[in-house]
Amino acid sequence: MIAGSRLAASRRVSGIAGVVLTGFCSALAAGLLIVILGYVVVQGWSAINPAFVTQLPHPVGVSGGGVANGIVGTLIIVALATLMAVPVGVLTGLYLAIYGRGLPAECVRFLAEVLSGVPSIAIGLFAYTILVQPFRHFSGLSAAFAFAVLMLPLMIRTSEEAIRGVPTAIREGALALGLPDYGGVIHVVLPAARPLIVTGLLLAIARVTGETAPLLFTAFGSQFWEVNPGNPMAALAMQIFTYAISPYDDWHRQAWGGALLLILAVLVLNIGARWALRGRTKRS
């Protein structure tokens, strides 16, 4: 504090009170994570056993069973979504980074920002109208499409930032060595930008792994093993939702178990994304 001796006491007190109050709000927000994690770990731990992760759901009234088909379904849907989102996202990011000056490019950036705020359920409806309604049945593929659309804004933004972060000198060097434009980009710029792009991808995967809303009318859910994405599929997040709002205690227990698995996956992806950035200073 400056000129402490001459500062009026009331001003000093209000300053201290302010810092304490804002500090309390920070602790509240950060503590909430610990509280939620704590509940999920304590409640979910008892539900986790080998059967839970290897068996199919049991019918209502038969206790036991697991969410194995949901885990596999989530993996398949997220993998397909990644396959769809990565090419479009990275190429659009490249376009914006390399040719992205002027109004059209600004519009594309703005669209990406706006799309990142569109509710996932609206994107689920879109997937329903173009991939479920025409074929008259629910499918894992339509869920993957909805997830891909959800991943795109983050993929585009991080790819563009990553590529812009590669110094111009490196790219000029590639040109000077006689590499054509695309060669320079593919062999020099993309490898240099890869860690940041991977970070963005991991964050995008983390975001959709926990998504539930668009799945309700795309993947729809299934009680069986389903590995064909042309059919309705189970997904972990949706199983948690269904179990949580059911009236059965055993299903509530399984919902907590599923939540523990889901939150672990999402946290590992998030921490992995930060780890991929290790040693890099954040943009100023």
Add this chain to the structure above:
Amino acid sequence: MSTELDSPRTLTAARGRAAQRGLTTRQAVSDRAFRVALLGATLLFVALIAGLFVELVHGSWESIVTFGAGFLWSSEWNPVTNHFGALPFIYGTVVSSAIAIVIAGVVGISAAVFLAEFAPAVVARPVSFFIELLAAVPSVVFGLWGLFVLAPILSQTVEPFLQRYLGFLPLFSGPIYGVGLFTAGLLLALMIVPTVAAIARDLIQAVPNELREASIALGATRWETATRVVLPSARAGIVGACVLALGRALGETIAATMVIGNRPAISASLFAPGYTLSSVIANEFTEATSSIYLSALLELGLILFVVSVVVNGGARVLMWSMLRSLGRRP
């Protein structure tokens, strides 16, 4: 730090020299193919967003034609007689999001001020990390926690307390269910606090140090500097951050569905069950039997989409204008 990758002069010169040497046709063709691929991906992305809007309008056309603008203020939702109106859902969405943004705004901005202005790095770094991870917690997990932990706590302690002292207000009267608008609003607040806190912190940090130094030199305390100099210069951006978070609350589906009670009624009491636009879609979409029912649900989705575009577009403009006025590139 954000360098223009395509620094025009050097690259054009390099290309020119390559052309003089006689770039092989194969290379020229591949270069063009590469450029077309990039442009193609970008156009595909734009087409997707256009398709999203067109499909929602197309799907809700039957409902738009049948109910017209009255859809927005009719409160009847009756699948048996095929009369549909969105008002109860708009009401539930607006009330729960309003509760959420008031609470999350206060807590989030306070946390941002603390983290950006007062906390030493040893404290700020882990706290920021926790807050950012909180943003990553899936909404179904928030919903689960809200349903089994938050709702019972509220219905046994907080809501009776509010009712005893503020029960004369219609807002806090009526029976307590545990699930309802208040619980949903509070849960949504917890979900969007990280958004407000993280963005507001970044924006506060973007305020140039000269302003702080000048204020301290004039004899202000650090608290006075933070609240009267730094916050006002970041005001537009912070409002933008709050609007962005509001957009998230408006569209949040699963967590709201689990704790709001899912009853299409408009009641003055915050403790009463309600329904949001997104949760009625989540609950009823796969059960919609008639085409007009499906179309009405799609129109709810269209309303959500349009509102989110307006809200997010506005938020971005606010944040850009702040960073621009501070002379920084967003």
